[in-house]
Structure formats: structure tokens, C-alpha cells
Amino acid sequence: MTATIEYIPETGSTNADLLARLAGGELVPEGHWLVTDRQTAGRGRQGRSWIDAPGNFMGSTVVRLHERDPSAATLSFLAALAVYETVVPRVAAPQSIMLKWPNDVLMAGSKFCGLLLEMGHGAVIVGIGVNLAAAPEIAGRRTDALKGLSRNAFAEALAAQFALELQRWREFGAEPIMRRWQAAAHKPGTPLTVHGSDGDAISGLFDGLDATGALRLRLPDGTAQVIHAGDVMLEEG
Structure with a gap:
């Protein structure tokens, strides 16, 4: 699969654009990326907005589901790993990059990447936002930007890494992806607090993932x- 990148100056949401193309019958090929300079209606998990900034990466791609593919839910971990593997060799302190359940990527504990996966028309749209130039302020959350990375060069590297991870996912299954994700994430025994959509919070120690990718x-x-959805906060100290 050869990755191709389509750059556009502005749109509401690259995820919404690709979903609309599929709904209209357009045969958007797997490996095609839609990357925008400005996104006016970017979305994050649980209906949150994703705030853009000039020079940041905002893009989406299509994964066409096959009958023998692993669970589509595990694409979330694949996408986070693709970002992780793209970023680690390009920053001065690679040891500061860490994954956080379910699909955040952190630098020294601060969020610099967001992912949103949406399913429709026999495909999964994988949307990725990465703070390359500037980090928006988000109430109650630490954010940061990688800085010093070219948006277009980053897009090319991410597209290539994502294609590689997708090939591995299909060839070897989701289990190696999950193992690699856990090796790059918060360690077993890390104190976590999980906030549910109903506002309730539960605290405990990270005990790995189950076979579906749910948090133990x-x-x-x-x-x-076992927790299937929620916002995870790493306890300080």
C-alpha cells in the first residue's frame, strides 16, 4: 500500500470530509490521507472539540475493513503506536514520550496528540491531531507541542509508519500491537483515576489491558x- 497525502488549506473536519466522500460513493483508497492547514470544526473523543493552530498536524486517513482483519477497536492502539514511533526518533528526549489509555500520546506527562476513530461505510476513519508548533490551553489538562518539526515532513513520516503498522496488524494480528502499546505506556502498578461519562471517578492501579483493549x-x-471507556488521569507523585 502506497500512502498518498492530499493537502488542503481549510476545512471543518478532515474526518467528516472523508466520511462524506465515502457516503457519496467515492472510492477513497486505503492509504489516502487528507491533511489541512486549518480545521474549524475539529472533533475529539466524547464530543469534545479539537483546537487547531498554524503549523500543527491535522489529518485523517481511511482503513478499509476486510473480513479477516483483527477487531476494528484495536486500530486505536495501532494509531497511537504509529504516532509514537514517528515522534520518538525526532525529539531530543525520546524517553519522555509515553502512551496513555485509551489513545493519548504524552510528552513528559503533557498531551500533544489526539485521536478520533469513526466507523462508516465499511471503513474506519482515523483522525489524528498533533501539536507540532503550538499547544492550545485546555482546562484541567497539561498540553505541550513538539516544536521544531515540519508539518509536511511529519505527515509523510506518519503516513509511512501508519501503513507499516497496518501491514503488521493484518499479518500478525492485534496481539503484538497490544504488547508494544503496553511497553510504551504507563507501567503496571501506576496509580490512575478514571473519569466516566457520567461524572463518576474510580481510582486504582494500572493492571494492563484485556484481550479487547479494555483497561484493567x-x-x-x-x-x-475492567473499564471500556473513560478519561484516564495519571496520579502525580
Whole structure:
């Protein structure tokens, strides 16, 4: 699969654009990326907006699902790994880059990347935003920007890495992807607090992932709880 990148000056949402193309019957090939200079209606997980800035990366690509593909849900981990592998050799402190469940990428504990996967018309649209030049302020969250990386060069490197990870995902299954994700993420025993969409919070120790990619949390009473959705905050200290 050869990656191709289509650059546009402005749009509402690259995810929405690709979904609309598929809905209209356009045969957008796998490996095609839509990258924009400005995004006026970018979206994040759980309906949040994704704030852009000049020089940042904002783009989406299409994964066409095949009958024998691993679970589409594991593409979230694949996408985070693709960003991780693209960033690590390009920053001065690679040890500061870490993955956080379910699909955040952090630098020294600060978020610089957001991912949003949406399914439709037999495909998954993978949207990725990376703070390359500037980090928007988000209430209650630490954010940062990588800085010093060219947007177009980063786009080319990410597209190539994503294609490689997708090939591995299809050839070897999701299990190696999940193992690599866990090796690059917060370590077992890390104190976490998970905030659910209902506003409730639960705290415990990270106990890895289950086969579906759900978070296992070891509670203070020694029992384990499996969490399928929520916002994870790493405890300080």
C-alpha cells in the first residue's frame, strides 16, 4: 500500500470530509490521507472539540475493513503506536514520550496528540491531531507541542509508519500491537483515576489491558475492574 497525502488549506473536519466522500460513493483508497492547514470544526473523543493552530498536524486517513482483519477497536492502539514511533526518533528526549489509555500520546506527562476513530461505510476513519508548533490551553489538562518539526515532513513520516503498522496488524494480528502499546505506556502498578461519562471517578492501579483493549484497574480492595471507556488521569507523585 502506497500512502498518498492530499493537502488542503481549510476545512471543518478532515474526518467528516472523508466520511462524506465515502457516503457519496467515492472510492477513497486505503492509504489516502487528507491533511489541512486549518480545521474549524475539529472533533475529539466524547464530543469534545479539537483546537487547531498554524503549523500543527491535522489529518485523517481511511482503513478499509476486510473480513479477516483483527477487531476494528484495536486500530486505536495501532494509531497511537504509529504516532509514537514517528515522534520518538525526532525529539531530543525520546524517553519522555509515553502512551496513555485509551489513545493519548504524552510528552513528559503533557498531551500533544489526539485521536478520533469513526466507523462508516465499511471503513474506519482515523483522525489524528498533533501539536507540532503550538499547544492550545485546555482546562484541567497539561498540553505541550513538539516544536521544531515540519508539518509536511511529519505527515509523510506518519503516513509511512501508519501503513507499516497496518501491514503488521493484518499479518500478525492485534496481539503484538497490544504488547508494544503496553511497553510504551504507563507501567503496571501506576496509580490512575478514571473519569466516566457520567461524572463518576474510580481510582486504582494500572493492571494492563484485556484481550479487547479494555483497561484493567486493580482497586484498593484487591479486586480488578475492567473499564471500556473513560478519561484516564495519571496520579502525580
